[in-house]
């Protein structure tokens with residue numbers, strides 16, 4: 001675990017403690033997995049990674065915990081229409097680049113496109129409250145495999 005993910009995990013645990021949410025070993029493990037992983041896992045990914053340690057855990061347990069984390073504001077959910085949601089431990093604004101081959105989602109930072117929001121508001125009359133931009137392509141791992 002890197003210093004920064006350790007620090008962010010600590011803050012998330014403190015945020016949970018300040019609510020009435022009870023910290024259980026399972027709950028802590030799910031949170032820890034999310035904060036250590038940068039792949040934006042699905043509930044199923046988390047379940048598969050932890051079922052060995054928690055044989056009584058179900059995918060529903062993972063979902064319930066993720067819902068709690070989302071309510072507390074320490075996890076963001078990324079929905080993709082019919083396919084299952086991905087979960088992001090980075091709750092500040094950032095953008096994503098998504099691999100079309102393996103589905104991996106990687107964070108990157110770019111100044112927020114506020115002028116696009118203002119333009120949209122201006123030309124449509126909407127009250128704009130956010131936007132989502134995703135870049136698609138082939139990740140270095142998948143690019144590498146193609147070259148062999």
Ligand SMILES: [Zn+2]
Pocket residue numbers: 099100101102103104138139140141142143
């Ligand atoms: Zn890939």
Ligand SMILES: [Zn+2]
Pocket residue numbers: 040088090094095096106107
């Ligand atoms: Zn992200």
